[in-house]
Structure formats: C-alpha cells, structure tokens
Amino acid sequence: MTSYKDLGLVNTKEMFAKAVKGGYAIPAYNFNNMEQMQAIIQACVETKSPVILQVSAGARQYANQTLLRYMAQGAVEYAKELGYNIPIALHLDHGADFEICKACVDSGFSSVMIDGSHHPYEKNIEITKKVVEYAHAHDVTVEGELGVLAGVEDDVVAEKSTYTKPEEVEDFVSKTGVDSLAISIGTSHGANKFKPEQCTRNAEGILIPPPLRFDILEEIEKRLPGFPIVLHGSSSVPQDLVKVINEHGGKMADAVGIPEEQLRKAAKSAVCKINIDSDGRIAMTAAVRKVFVDSPGEFDPRKFLGPARDSLKELYKLKNINVLGSANQA
Numbered sequence: 639m640t641s642y643k644d645l646g647l648v649n650t651k652e653m654f655a656k657a658v659k660g661g662y663a664i665p666a667y668n669f670n671n672m673e674q675m676q677a678i679i680q681a682c683v684e685t686k687s688p689v690i691l692q693v694s695a696g697a698r699q700y701a702n703q704t705l706l707r708y709m710a711q712g713a714v715e716y717a718k719e720l721g722y723n724i725p726i727a728l729h730l731d732h733g734a735d736f737e738i739c740k741a742c743v744d745s746g747f748s749s750v751m752i753d754g755s756h757h758p759y760e761k762n763i764e765i766t767k768k769v770v771e772y773a774h775a776h777d778v779t780v781e782g783e784l785g786v787l788a789g790v791e792d793d794v795v796a797e798k799s800t801y802t803k804p805e806e807v808e809d810f811v812s813k814t815g816v817d818s819l820a821i822s823i824g825t826s827h828g829a830n831k832f833k834p835e836q837c838t839r840n841a842e843g844i845l846i847p848p849p850l851r852f853d854i855l856e857e858i859e860k861r862l863p864g865f866p867i868v869l870h871g872s873s874s875v876p877q878d879l880v881k882v883i884n885e886h887g888g889k890m891a892d893a894v895g896i897p898e899e900q901l902r903k904a905a906k907s908a909v910c911k912i913n914i915d916s917d918g919r920i921a922m923t924a925a926v927r928k929v930f931v932d933s934p935g936e937f938d939p940r941k942f943l944g945p946a947r948d949s950l951k952e953l954y955k956l957k958n959i960n961v962l963g964s965a966n967q968a
C-alpha cells in the first residue's frame with residue numbers, strides 16, 4: 639500500500655473548491671509516456687497551473703501502472719526543479735470496476751474515476767458507492783459519471799450518447815457520496831466528435847459542430863450549487879494541426895472537436911475539470927509526421943519525440959491560458 643501523500647501528490651478536493659469559486663477549470667491531461675508527462679509539467683509550471691495527470695486503463699496496460707506512478711512521483715520533483723511547486727493529482731480515467739479503482743488507490747493514485755455510466759442507474763449507484771467508501775477511507779477523491787458520451791476511444795466505447803438527466807443528479811450524488819460528477823452534454827471522445835451531417839460548413843469548408851447543451855448544464859448547476867462538474871471529450875481538434883497531419887501523409891477525415899469558446903464558457907461555470915487527450919495526440923502526430931517528411935534520414939527518436947514534446951507543451955500552455963483559465967491559479 640502506497641499513499642499518494644507520501645509521493646507529494648494531492649487529491650482534487652481543494653483544487654476543485656478553488657476552481658468552482660474562481661470560475662476556471664483544472665486541466666486533466668492524459669499521459670502514457672515520458673514526453674507527454676514532461677510536456678504537461680513544463681506547460682503547467684510555466685503557466686503556474688494546477689494539473690491532473692490522467693491515466694486510462696489503456697495507458698496502464700501500455701506503460702505499466704507502477705512505472706506511471708513513479709513517473710507521477712517524479713513529476714512532483716520535476717516541477718520543483720523547474721522552479722514552481724504546482725499541485726499535481728494522479729487520477730485514474732474511466733475506471734471500469736471496483737478492482738481497478740482499488741488497485742490505483744493502493745498504488746498511490748490520489749483520485750479515481752468510477753465510470754458506471756454504461757450500467758443501469760441503480761447499478762451505477764451501487765458500484766460508485768462501493769468505490770467511494772474505499773477511496774474516502776484513504777482520502778482519495780472520486781469522480782462518478784451520469785449520462786453516456788458518444789464516440790469510440792480504445793477502452794472507452796459508446797455507440798450512442800445519452801445526455802445526463804438533471805433530475806437524477808442530486809439523488810446520485812447524495813446516494814454515492816462522489817466528489818465530482820462527469821456529465822454528458824454533447825461532447826464525445828476522440829477526433830471525430832460529430833458526423834459531418836450533424837455539422838454545418840463555413841465559407842472555408844470547415845465543419846462547424848452543433849453547440850453543447852448548456853441548458854442541461856445550467857439545470858444541473860441549479861440542482862447542485864457549487865458542486866464540481868467534469869467535462870470529458872473536450873478536445874477542440876485544432877484544424878491547423880489536422881492540416882499539418884494531412885499534408886504530411888496523414889489521413890484524418892472530417893475531424894471535428896469542441897470549439898474553444900464553448901469550453902471557456904463551461905470552465906466559467908460549475909465545470910471545474912476538463913479532460914483533454916486527443917488534442918495532445920494530434921499535436922504530437924503532426925510534429926512527428928513533419929519531421930519524417932522534412933528529414934527522412936532522421937532515425938534518432940529524440941529528433942521526432944523532442945519536437946512532439948515541444949508542440950504538446952505549447953498547446954497545453956495555450957489551453958491553460960486561453961481555454962481553462964487555470965494559468966496563475968497554482
């Protein structure tokens with residue numbers, strides 16, 4: 639049993655309380671390798687932002703949970719070395735069952751998500767409550783989910799979305815004791831968040847997606863005043879980066895994300911954690927593809943992973959400053 643407190647990590651309680659009060663959101667960036675971790679920490683130190691390092695089940699399998707935990711511990715020291723001691727939480731993203739949540743609590747995670755959203759309502763309450771009881775006994779915070787996001791992302795699969803029903807949120811939160819609630823208001827995982835036929839096109843032929851359901855968010859806020867709300871699937875799928883990918887041998891067709899102004903609006907509300915993974919993948923892929931095309935003789939991984947890391951860092955700095963509003967809040 640390793641407590642996150644011995645690793646210098648923090649849970650999300652204080653982070654969220656400050657974010658809700660301050661009208662901004664904490665960035666929750668997924669990582670599964672060293673370059674991503676370095677970019678996230680560099681970006682958050684340079685913008686003085688608190689951060690949630692997120693590990694999915696897929697990341698845990700890919701990189702090994704123990705290694706990831708040591709990397710998060712290293713991240714705390716790395717941030718100090720870079721000159722600023724930002725609050726860092728280590729969070730399990732989309733925990734599917736009690737066992738994975740327990741394994742993460744036991745190995746030093748400071749926060750876990752139990753994603754029971756695919757289960758019937760009563761079953762979701764049952765498994766979420768069980769995770770909350772275990773996690774809270776170790777001062778680990780828990781994120782639950784109500785409503786289903788559309789989209790396909792490795793282990794996170796849902797064919798159809800179901801918006802969160804505002805009339806369920808008070809009952810769910812009081813019966814489970816969760817510390818935060820992920821909701822479904824029109825976002826989805828991955829780089830193709832909407833089908834082209836759901837969008838309109840602007841003069842340049844760029845897809846414009848339908849707006850998020852802010853009416854549902856407002857209704858939830860009314861029912862749970864001051865309670866931390868989480869938005870998954872919040873990548874914006876930057877079209878300039880998609881263009882770089884497609885101009886350098888890639889094939890990302892009809893990729894479309896959530897416009898940044900809508901995320902900024904959400905961050906000013908009860909949304910205090912915004913999950914971003916796909917945009918980071920896109921930034922890294924664009925940088926790597928560019929090196930491969932521009933310098934085909936290159937075979938030192940540092941020569942393409944380095945630019946990928948730099949590009950990721952710049953992207954996340956801009957997110958913290960312009961989208962989440964978390965810059966200078968650490």
Ligand code: G3H
Nearest residue numbers: 694696697791792793915
């Ligand atoms: O929510 C999904 C995240 O983007 C994690 O994706 O399961 O491919 O690691 P992954």
Ligand code: 13P
Nearest residue numbers: 828870871872873915916
């Ligand atoms: P994106 O695929 O939009 O980056 O969402 C990531 C996410 O929700 C991780 O839980």
Ligand code: ZN
Nearest residue numbers: 827870871913
């Ligand atoms: Zn997610």
